[in-house]
Amino acid sequence: MTEAPANPVSPPPPKGGDLVRRHSLVTRLWHWFNAVVVIVMLMSGLMIFNAHPRLYWGQYGANSDPSWLDLGQLAAVPFPGWITIPSQYSLADARLWHLGFAWLLAVSLLAYLGWAGLSGRLWRSLIPRPAELRPAHLWHDISQHARLRFPGGAAALSYNVLQKLAYAGVLLVLLPGIVLTGLGMSPAMDAAWPWLLDLLGGRQSARSLHFVCAAGLVLFFLVHIAMVVLAGPFNELRSMLSGWYRLPPERENAP
Amino acid sequence: MIVNRRKLLGMSAAGAGGLLLGGCDALNGSPGFREALTGAESLTMRTQRLLMGDALAREFAEAEMSQHFRINGNSMVADSDYRRDARTLFANWSLQVDGLVARSLSLPLDALRSMPQRTQITRHDCVEGWSAIGKWQGPQLGAVLALAGLLPSARYVVFHCADRFGDTPYYESIDLIDAFHAQTILAWWMNGAPLTEGHGAPLRLRVERQLGYKQAKFIMRIELRETLAGLYDGKGGYWEDHSGYQWYAGI
Numbered sequence: 001m002t003e004a005p006a007n008p009v010s011p012p013p014p015k016g017g018d019l020v021r022r023h024s025l026v027t028r029l030w031h032w033f034n035a036v037v038v039i040v041m042l043m044s045g046l047m048i049f050n051a052h053p054r055l056y057w058g059q060y061g062a063n064s065d066p067s068w069l070d071l072g073q074l075a076a077v078p079f080p081g082w083i084t085i086p087s088q089y090s091l092a093d094a095r096l097w098h099l100g101f102a103w104l105l106a107v108s109l110l111a112y113l114g115w116a117g118l119s120g121r122l123w124r125s126l127i128p129r130p131a132e133l134r135p136a137h138l139w140h141d142i143s144q145h146a147r148l149r150f151p152g153g154a155a156a157l158s159y160n161v162l163q164k165l166a167y168a169g170v171l172l173v174l175l176p177g178i179v180l181t182g183l184g185m186s187p188a189m190d191a192a193w194p195w196l197l198d199l200l201g202g203r204q205s206a207r208s209l210h211f212v213c214a215a216g217l218v219l220f221f222l223v224h225i226a227m228v229v230l231a232g233p234f235n236e237l238r239s240m241l242s243g244w245y246r247l248p249p250e251r252e253n254a255p
Numbered sequence: 256m257i258v259n260r261r262k263l264l265g266m267s268a269a270g271a272g273g274l275l276l277g278g279c280d281a282l283n284g285s286p287g288f289r290e291a292l293t294g295a296e297s298l299t300m301r302t303q304r305l306l307m308g309d310a311l312a313r314e315f316a317e318a319e320m321s322q323h324f325r326i327n328g329n330s331m332v333a334d335s336d337y338r339r340d341a342r343t344l345f346a347n348w349s350l351q352v353d354g355l356v357a358r359s360l361s362l363p364l365d366a367l368r369s370m371p372q373r374t375q376i377t378r379h380d381c382v383e384g385w386s387a388i389g390k391w392q393g394p395q396l397g398a399v400l401a402l403a404g405l406l407p408s409a410r411y412v413v414f415h416c417a418d419r420f421g422d423t424p425y426y427e428s429i430d431l432i433d434a435f436h437a438q439t440i441l442a443w444w445m446n447g448a449p450l451t452e453g454h455g456a457p458l459r460l461r462v463e464r465q466l467g468y469k470q471a472k473f474i475m476r477i478e479l480r481e482t483l484a485g486l487y488d489g490k491g492g493y494w495e496d497h498s499g500y501q502w503y504a505g506i
Contacts, residue, residue: 043279052384059315060378062325062385086283091382092499093283099299099506100292187380188464188505192307203378203386 014247016153022245024121030112031240037108038217040085040101041178045214047084047094050077055211059202068208106179113171125159126168132161150231153250166220174216181210300503304432311438312463315376321387324379324446326453329418329425332473337417344449345457350399350441354413354479357404364443364457370394373440381467382500391461392444397435399477405431409479413486414460417473420493427471428483428491428502429462438463441474466504468494 014020023031053071054063061067071078081087085097116122131137141162144150151160159167183189184196184206200206228236232248239245282288332338340348345364352360374392400412412434416425433439439462443450450456455472462469469492483489488496495502 040279048384052381054385056385059319060321060386060388062321062323062381062387064323064325065321085279087280090498092494092501095382095501096289096292096296096499097279097283099501100295103295103298183506185380186303186506187312187378187466188303188307190378191310191312191464192303194310194313197313203380207384 013154014157016247016249018247019244020157020247021243022157022239023243025243026112026115027121028240028243030108033108034105034112037101037104038221040097041105042214042218043083043085044094044097044101046079047086047089048091048098049211050079050084050089051091053078055208056204057201057208058204059197061204069211102179102182105175109171109175109179113176116171122171126164126171128161128164128168132164137161148230149251150248151251152248154247155250156247166223170217170220174213174220178210178213178217181206181213185210296501296503299506303505307464309436312377315378315388317376317390319388320376320390320446324387324389324454325381325385327381327467328472329420330453332417332452333419334417337473337475341452341456348457350458350474351476352399352403352479353476355406355409355481356400356479357406358402360399360403362399362402367394367399367441367443367458370398373438375438375440375461375463377438377461377463379467379470382494382504390446391440391442393440393442393458393461395437396439396441396460397437399441400434400479403479405479408481411480411483411491413478413480413483413491414471414474415476415478416471417475420497423487423493423497425471425473425493426487427460427469427493428480428486429460429465429469433462433465436462436464464505468492468500469504 049071054061054067055069056065056067077089084094086093113122116126138161141160145162150156180196181200183193184200185203190197190203196206197203200209235246235248332341347363349361349363350367352362371394372392373395374390376388376390378386378388380386396412409431411428411430413426413428416427418425429439439460441458442461443456443458445451445454450459455470455474458474459472460470460474480486483491483502487493490496490499491502492500494500
């Protein structure tokens with residue numbers, strides 16, 4: 001009997017043009033579920049913002065107090081019907097949507113972060129390694145991106161540092177931040193968790209930061225869509241739908 | 256081929272956008288969908304009550320109070336009885352407490368003022384998004400209810416108010432959990448003076464762990480009920496009936 005070789009020959013590393021497994025089923029399911037929920041939250045949130053389109057810092061803030069942002073100066077109803085839920089002014093209906101979908105957002109985020117953390121994926125693929133955060137490396141990636149030179153071949157199997165920072169920023173800062181600042185606006189949650197008010201600097205600060213997080217998510221969304229289009233929308237969409245991704249051709253890193 | 260796929264993707268994206276916009280308004284009008292979302296409201300209430308128990312809303316220092324406390328809702332009352340009582344600074348007015356109680360009460364303002372008082376500097380959060388911090392004083396609602404003695408069937412405390420929107424009187428309601436919370440008071444004193452008409456003279460509710468529309472102003476009568484059904488449109492408050500605001504306003 002021959003023994004199995006101690007070092008089985010591993011398959012050759014994938015190269016440009018190969019069709020590879022890119023995203024797990026859990027990631028794909030959460031991605032699309034979360035995309036729908038975040039869009040509903042954004043559109044219903046803009047309707048809620050229309051009811052009082054001013055933002056303040058601190059514990060309190062109303063019309064006679066100084067605001068740092070007053071979109072009411074632009075128009076009585078700053079966000080138009082095509083971008084709000086519902087399209088006709090209704091604070092009550094927008095709250096019905098927002099506070100219902102908030103549960104979906106928070107519970108699915110908690111479940112996904114738990115899965116990504118416990119399975120090790122969070123640390124393996126999303127948290128940048130110290131070497132990646134060196135200014136020279138960051139600068140190199142930024143200049144490559146600015147010239148629309150994206151990694152190819154096996155290098156495209158893992159996220160580059162800019163992708164890691166963007167995705168980790170959404171998953172670990174913007175989404176948890178928007179849930180916590182949302183809870184910080186609730187008078188009942190402020191009684192239950194008084195540390196929320198201390199952490200966020202007051203209810204009106206929580207409301208301002210909620211809006212800032214939402215603006216951050218919109219910015220991410222715009223850049224994300226632009227990158228998908230630039231990197232090849234068919235291949236990118238296929239990878240997030242079916243999991244299969246065709247590796248782009250290797251790129252010579254010559255200057 | 257790629258071009259066709261790209262076109263297809265573009266068309267799908269445009270189609271999805273259109274469906275989203277039209278679909279949301281269609282869903283907004285769908286009774287089943289609204290019922291599902293309303294289910295989230297009771298989930299929110301049960302979860303928040305579990306998390307907060309008897310916890311108090313934050314109380315602030317005098318230095319943290321709003322310079323100007325915004326007046327919202329009705330700022331004046333047209334009712335002729337109210338106008339007559341306002342002329343004598345409510346000296347001849349009294350609060351009615353009735354419904355599912357052992358003893359109906361008629362409490363003049365002096366009686367409410369001579370009960371043990373609670374003073375609290377708390378934040379008022381409007382459903383629209385603004386907040387103001389003010390100082391309130393009055394007897395605890397629980398003490399007033401104890402004077403009347405609740406019948407076992409009493410489950411809701413309804414506040415009947417003197418102001419109206421058009422022909423519809425303002426009213427609000429809370430359940431016994433909030434009614435007997437330590438910070439739930441019948442305020443007649445605000446920021447160092449008797450309540451002004453704009454802020455709800457002679458008496459307004461402070462139920463500090465809920466939003467502004469629950470803080471009924473111009474309270475004339477407190478009614479204990481077993482159910483909110485059969486009262487106006489049955490949703491437990493003017494804004495709940497008129498605009499569909501949530502009855503539980505903890506968020």
